[in-house]
Amino acid sequence: MNTEKxxxxxxxxxxxxxxxxxxxxxxxxxxxxxDTTINCHSNHPxxxxxxxxxxxxxxLNTLPINTEEKKNExxxxxxxxxxNSYPMNTVKKLKEKLxxxxxxxxxxxxxxxxxxxxxxxxxxxxxxxxxxxIKIAYxxxxxxxx
Numbered sequence: 066m067n068t069e070k071x072x073x074x075x076x077x078x079x080x081x082x083x084x085x086x087x088x089x090x091x092x093x094x095x096x097x098x099x100d101t102t103i104n105c106h107s108n109h110p111x112x113x114x115x116x117x118x119x120x121x122x123x124x125l126n127t128l129p130i131n132t133e134e135k136k137n138e139x140x141x142x143x144x145x146x147x148x149n150s151y152p153m154n155t156v157k158k159l160k161e162k163l164x165x166x167x168x169x170x171x172x173x174x175x176x177x178x179x180x181x182x183x184x185x186x187x188x189x190x191x192x193x194x195x196x197x198x199i200k201i202a203y204x205x206x207x208x209x210x211x
Contacts, residue, residue: 110203
């Protein structure tokens with residue numbers, strides 16, 4: 066159980082700072098955190114690789130944290146991406162996409178169809194749908210019940 070120390074308490078992934086008249090929220094990272102995500106070169110769909118970054122960017126954009134803490138978190142996110150072999154333009158594109166979604170300038174809803182992701186070659190097949198209103202959802206190969 067966490068207890069309040071120096072007018073601060075850690076709750077989930079947040080630090081709540083209590084002052085006389087206000088409360089402030091900061092991002093909390095456990096001392097044992099390893100900053101490991103799915104490596105960019107692993108054989109996973111890109112959507113799964115970027116899910117951790119999508120979460121962190123969304124959290125950064127929606128929490129009411131101060132400017133200095135936001136900058137520190139952006140730097141930390143860039144460091145994690147570099148340590149896991151991601152090009153910075155990939156993370157920047159994701160930030161812009163999430164910003165467009167948040168501001169309502171994202172494209173209209175599309176229909177989805179699932180494909181089993183068994184290798185990166187599946188991308189060549191699914192590129193047929195690139196210019197249509199159909200979006201692709203990848204699922205992992207199920208080897209347990211075969």
